[in-house]
Amino acid sequence: MNLKLDQLDQIFVILNNWLLGYLPPVVRPLCSSILAIALILVTFALLFAITTVLERKGLGRIQNRFGPNRVGPCGFLQPIADGIKSLTKEDIVPNPADHVVHFLAPVLLVAAAFMAYAVLPIGRNMILVDMNAGVLYFFAIGSLMELAVFMAGWSSRSKYSLLGAMRAIAQMISYEVPLVLASIVVIMQSGSLSTVSIVNMQATYTGIWPHWFVFTPWGFAGFALFMIAATAESNRSPFDLPEGESEIIAGYYTEYSGFKFALFFLGEYIGMFATSAMAITLFLGGWSAPFSFLTWIPSYFWFFAKLLTIILTFIWVRGTLPRLRMDQLMNLAWEFMLPMTLLNLLTAGVWHFMPAGALRWLICGAMVVVPCILLSRGLKQRKKFQVRKYRFSE
Amino acid sequence: MNVSFILLAIITVVGTAAAMGMRNAVHCVLALTVGLAGVAALYLQLGAQFVGFTQIMVYVGAVAILAVFAIMMTHSPEPAKPPTFSSFWTVGSVVAASVFAVLAWAIHSSSLAAHTLPPQPEVTVQQIGDALMHRFVLPLELMGLLLTAALIGAVVIAMNHREEIK
Amino acid sequence: MNSLQNYLLLSSLLFSIGLAGALIRRNAILVLIGIELMLNAANLNLIAFWRFGPNPAALTGIMFAIFSISIAAAEAAVGLGIILAAYRHSKTTDLDRMNSLRG
Numbered sequence: 001m002n003l004k005l006d007q008l009d010q011i012f013v014i015l016n017n018w019l020l021g022y023l024p025p026v027v028r029p030l031c032s033s034i035l036a037i038a039l040i041l042v043t044f045a046l047l048f049a050i051t052t053v054l055e056r057k058g059l060g061r062i063q064n065r066f067g068p069n070r071v072g073p074c075g076f077l078q079p080i081a082d083g084i085k086s087l088t089k090e091d092i093v094p095n096p097a098d099h100v101v102h103f104l105a106p107v108l109l110v111a112a113a114f115m116a117y118a119v120l121p122i123g124r125n126m127i128l129v130d131m132n133a134g135v136l137y138f139f140a141i142g143s144l145m146e147l148a149v150f151m152a153g154w155s156s157r158s159k160y161s162l163l164g165a166m167r168a169i170a171q172m173i174s175y176e177v178p179l180v181l182a183s184i185v186v187i188m189q190s191g192s193l194s195t196v197s198i199v200n201m202q203a204t205y206t207g208i209w210p211h212w213f214v215f216t217p218w219g220f221a222g223f224a225l226f227m228i229a230a231t232a233e234s235n236r237s238p239f240d241l242p243e244g245e246s247e248i249i250a251g252y253y254t255e256y257s258g259f260k261f262a263l264f265f266l267g268e269y270i271g272m273f274a275t276s277a278m279a280i281t282l283f284l285g286g287w288s289a290p291f292s293f294l295t296w297i298p299s300y301f302w303f304f305a306k307l308l309t310i311i312l313t314f315i316w317v318r319g320t321l322p323r324l325r326m327d328q329l330m331n332l333a334w335e336f337m338l339p340m341t342l343l344n345l346l347t348a349g350v351w352h353f354m355p356a357g358a359l360r361w362l363i364c365g366a367m368v369v370v371p372c373i374l375l376s377r378g379l380k381q382r383k384k385f386q387v388r389k390y391r392f393s394e
Numbered sequence: 395m396n397v398s399f400i401l402l403a404i405i406t407v408v409g410t411a412a413a414m415g416m417r418n419a420v421h422c423v424l425a426l427t428v429g430l431a432g433v434a435a436l437y438l439q440l441g442a443q444f445v446g447f448t449q450i451m452v453y454v455g456a457v458a459i460l461a462v463f464a465i466m467m468t469h470s471p472e473p474a475k476p477p478t479f480s481s482f483w484t485v486g487s488v489v490a491a492s493v494f495a496v497l498a499w500a501i502h503s504s505s506l507a508a509h510t511l512p513p514q515p516e517v518t519v520q521q522i523g524d525a526l527m528h529r530f531v532l533p534l535e536l537m538g539l540l541l542t543a544a545l546i547g548a549v550v551i552a553m554n555h556r557e558e559i560k
Numbered sequence: 561m562n563s564l565q566n567y568l569l570l571s572s573l574l575f576s577i578g579l580a581g582a583l584i585r586r587n588a589i590l591v592l593i594g595i596e597l598m599l600n601a602a603n604l605n606l607i608a609f610w611r612f613g614p615n616p617a618a619l620t621g622i623m624f625a626i627f628s629i630s631i632a633a634a635e636a637a638v639g640l641g642i643i644l645a646a647y648r649h650s651k652t653t654d655l656d657r658m659n660s661l662r663g
Contacts, residue, residue, distance in 0.1 A: 537627055544634035
């Protein structure tokens with residue numbers, strides 16, 4: 001029984017080895033990686049399709065309407081209809097646009113978004129490359145997406161596109177700092193930049209409880225800060241100023257149509273999944289089960305369960321919160337997120353050097369909670385109720 | 395000399411040459427990112443993983459974006475396009491070419507051919523961290539000071555002083 | 561011709577391209593980028609010497625490259641800040657037209 005479950009857990013690894021057994025040994029590494037890449041592409045493209053339906057239906061429910069319900073059972077075949085629609089649409093490129101850059105931008109965005117999956121452990125022994133500097137690789141690839149956004153906005157030769165791109169880049173650069181700083185606490189604690197060893201470190205149990213980093217004061221604060229920064233990085237509501245429909249149409253992809261538009265959509269969602277998967281890897285124990293008596297369930301099931309939970313939270317947040325103003329966005333990044341992540345680094349250091357016990361919990365908890373309250377109160381006090389003056393509207 | 399080195403060298407040289415030769419400044423920066431990504435790939439090929447990814451993160455993620463931001467902010471409204479190259483471009487290119495000639499001659503005539511490739515060293519990030527925290531801790535601190543000073547300095551220089559004048 | 565020489569040749573070519581750019585471009589931002597290229601050539605040299613050197617376990621080349629990259633980043637930030645300030649003053653980034661010392 002136990003053996004069988006273990007086989008179920010490793011079924012993809014076993015299948016891969018079985019298939020490769022028929023090939024000459026020279027091409028085995030190449031074919032193995034091609035197989036894994038194909039699997040990742042298919043899985044996450046499918047997840048993207050499911051997420052679009054979930055998002056539209058979920059937002060519909062929040063806004064007291066039905067959402068898509070015509071195509072297929074309960075509207076779940078809607079993404080196929082959408083795909084056919086965007087494939088058959090005319091691909092319009094504006095005449096003054098920079099054609100080469102205009103074409104390359106969506107390609108680079110999607111390619112960069114998918115490249116990030118190379119270091120994300122989806123299950124036990126299920127990772128494309130166990131890189132020694134995996135987390136660094138992830139953030140380096142993430143910075144390519146900023147460039148793609150700029151290319152899209154600049155090459156369109158449109159005011160809306162350029163404004164959207166400038167907003168997006170300013171936002172992504174500002175929030176990349178807290179994103180990286182929030183993940184550094186995990187690197188400090190695990191002493192490694194390799195995603196596999198970070199997950200392995202969390203996949204142990206005391207009693208029935210796992211050693212996930214989120215169950216420590218610094219880990220919880222780090223996770224919260226990481227997720228806020230990740231929301232901003234993937235340009236999702238409430239940080240969706242770059243594509244604020246009511247202000248600048250669609251931001252940097254205003255001038256895209258047909259399948260290129262769909263590629264932007266895909267790239268954005270794939271990037272969101274990648275950052276969520278990184279949050280799972282760093283703080284939520286990757287593929288490890290939440291209780292020790294549940295370890296018999298295959299590891300990839302846990303990974304995707306956690307990923308779907310985070311995606312649903314994203315949808316919930318999008319349906320709940322209004323969009324921020326530009327100055328609020330920047331103030332949040334530089335006056336709240338940055339000091340909090342720096343203090344969180346200090347907290348992780350104190351946690352590491354104090355003996356285990358209730359006192360450690362008390363001190364580290366206070367080190368996180370007190371500055372959080374002080375900073376948010378300090379931000380609130382400056383908010384005076386008065387008639388707001390707009391510099392450019394008078 | 396293997397195929398991957400030749401490919402990466404071609405990417406690097408073409409990218410950087412395009413970065414220095416194209417008319418449109420934004421195209422130059424985009425070509426520069428291609429060239430510098432080629433350099434990063436060369437680092438990876440040499441076994442310096444950490445440096446390679448740092449290179450991508452710093453140059454593609456920060457310097458290139460900063461440069462395009464600066465280009466956008468200094469976009470001159472005048473319609474007439476100024477010439478791309480400076481008035482003394484012949485002198486400049488002769489100087490650069492002669493520098494390359496001297497360097498290439500020096501490399502070619504040196505006794506470097508005696509070196510054989512040592513086995514690939516195993517460099518983990520842990521070792522780099524240890525070295526940074528022990529042997530190179532003073533340079534690291536200095537670097538932190540320098541970066542902080544640069545951060546504050548750049549903000550102060552680029553800050554808009556118009557409000558104070560009013 | 562062994563491999564170290566190839567790397568050194570490539571890096572000297574990079575250096576010359578950067579030097580040429582820094583000398584002949586009119587746009588101040590691209591001059592700065594030329595300087596960045598020269599720094600990159602030096603980094604490539606450092607990494608190549610580390611890899612082919614007698615004692616790669618000492619990590620000296622890697623450390624130099626890391627510090628050099630951070631210095632280059634600081635230099636880019638300050639340089640672009642200065643260019644922005646100069647642009648605000650003289651309304652141009654064309655170095656041939658930035659030829660007056662008086663404000």
